[in-house]
Amino acid sequence: MAQPLASTELTGLQKAIRWHPPSYDIRVDEVPIPRILHPDDAIVKVRLAALCGSDLHIYRGHGGVNAVHICGHEFIGEVVALGSSFGEEVNGRPALYSQLKVGHKIVSPFTSNCGECSVCRLGYTARCPEGFLFGSPALDGGQAQYVRVPKAGGTLFNLSEPSTWSSDMSKTGRETALSKLSDSSLLVLADILPTGVFAALQTINHPKVQPVLTGRPWPLCFSPGIEGETLSVLQEDRVFTAAIIGLGPVGVCAAISLLDAVSTRSIPFRIIAIDPNESRRTKMQAVYDTIDESGKKGGDFAVLSIDDAKVKAKEWTHGVGCTAVLEVVGNPSALSLAYDLVRPFGVITSVGVHGEPPLPFNGREVYGKNVSLDFGRCPARAMFPPAFDLLVKRQDIFGGVGEASSLIDSIVSFDEAAASYSSFDKGEVGKVIFDPWK
Template sequence: MSSNFSSSGQQKAARWHPPSYDIRVETIPIPEIQHPDDVIVKVKLAALCGSDLHIYRGTGGVDKLHTCGHEFIGEVVAVGSSYGKEAAGRPALYSKLKVGDKVVSPFTSNCGECHVCRLGYTARCPKGALFGSPALEGGQAQYVRVPTAGGTLYNLSDSSTWSSALPKEVKEQALTGLSDSSLLMLADILPTGVFAATQAINHPKVAPVITGRPWPLCFNEAGTIDTGNEVSFTDEDKILTVAIVGLGPVGVCAAISLLDTLATRNIPFRIVAIDPLESRREKMKVVYDTLSTSLERVVARKEKVKDCTSGVGATAVLEVVGNNSALTLSYELVRAFGVIVSVGVHGDPPFPLVGRQLYNKNVSLDFGRCPARAMFPPAFDLLVKRQDIFGTVGQPANLIDRIVSLDDAAESYRAFDKGEVGKTIFDPWM
């Protein structure tokens, strides 16, 4: 424990009060170590995320007072007794994490040791919990307790504890040069955007377009099986069309990830991005203009999908909203033998599609929460590469609109809910 930290003090925190639309900044006790695997983090920055709005609006199935927020970056100020000694067979942080280390957390805790975590499905760890929920107090506060922190946190002070495709010197330079506001996006929105794009690009039903070979020959290496009387692909058959429904921060991150991946591969493609809010469409246009040189503009009305595919529909649709109207639109846009990848947080309303609809199109559905900790390495690499978008705050092409005091939490939630502002970051010490 650091000499200037005391868990017996008080802290400022943004708290949600049921039933809805009630955010209050209150003084509450600083969290304490409750388990040997716990860590206490002094929060430097915390973010307001679109999925926070489900609870804010009273539609998240939550009815208990709690501290908000699941995106935070900060400094370790206290560790449990599991840390600082050789921990054979356990995640590396139990041996290496120490007071003073800079860390970023995924939006859920996870043990890093069970079968689910070993497979990389960290968002569904049986021991895990969502920050900013009744199950686990959130990070929109001055301090936060992180359970099973050795399996949860990423140590930004010791990059040897996580993988990267970047050369070691590039990774080290990035960690010293990237702003905390930029690194904070690794908590949720950037890994989730990369996750959505990765699922779409690697889905079996996308393989014929990616490989230029029909089903099921698309799963064999070219030349390993003699072709029969298959009709040759046309140029149109080889164009990958992806629709993105929802241009909030995660939707923009998904578009950036798709563009970055496809630009490095010899695959012709179209991306059609859809959102009812003009401000979000304009943000996507500016982001696209910053990224692109000669690619087709990605922002369009929904009819563009039918127009540019001769009525066939999109190969894949990314649903990044989390409501039934977005799912219904996704079904309307997707082609037969297409895939809908949904990373939006859905509530209680019944699923809007019926089995007959899915059967009639041979549609595949991928649903659910991003395993943010598992997705951290590719998200970090993209963050480093695209600092023109992720590096600063408040410019037209930047994903983060503003950094404000935690005291402004109630107004920030209201404005974000109304679409008046974009991605907002809280400084709990401002």
């Protein structure tokens, strides 16, 4: 069993935010600082950790969890110890086993992943068979002063060496961008921004969206060189109409990403952003108003309540329904609304975390509307490169803290953990970040 590097070995106790069963019980406890347990481990000193909507499932007692554990799956920090797998002469493994060093700054996706199996090689890193979710009984989370990262060479992103990931920017461009990005801004790369990008890309690239984008009917949209019988696709048929259900932090990220995708591709669009919570609608409107024209040109965008959204969708689509719906809530009522809003041969992309209640569709409904349903967890590590590029582009939203249009509402100490969970659960605050050393 590998041991921590002698010069960085840590002992003693740390402060950590822990959930206690059965529900709504958040405490700041003193627990042992984690140690290297496997040669592939890294120990990270946490600079900042965030509170995410997914944390609320366990907080409310709906996660099927009954064990005390350290919360949180979004963190950024500094490597303070590495297992014996890391070194200069490592070959045939993910590059970080050769490149990652004590002292390097990292951001972690919300799940660990090996980076070596077929699942990871294909980019489906969220479902690595050796992966675990941070902030669960299986793997203590990052709302602590230190966190252990298993399979660290396949999991972490090295912010101290930007040549280790792909980007539309040059290495110099990435270095320049990184020098200007705050830790609080970079922290959104752990989950919410990759998940928002994932939802948008899954939607805009879905096969059933292609007739709208190409102007060619199904299935000729997949065969540009083949002519079929003449069917007149009108300009009004080529307006991409979407709804986004849920305007928490992930929903806002999905909206920003979808707006960026349609505007940069010059796709005519109409997007309805929906939430029953007025404060979340106010935040979304402020975000939209702040985005410069390059990030939202070419269409219409409306932020509405559920009832008003139903009326607007009928008006904009002449009663046919939306091309696609992004569901970012994770409950049956949100899925029912998505089904009501989507058109026949439409797409529902769900990145909300769903629990045990059954899906609100029967066989006759799903057959009768030809709707495609995409569900599941974002492969955050695979989505890191496009998320980073969007983060740099949209610093008008991701760069600030506590402003009307800022995605991040506040940075608080662990002393405010219980109150922050409670306020977030009630929809009274948006994105909250914890400083473990404050």
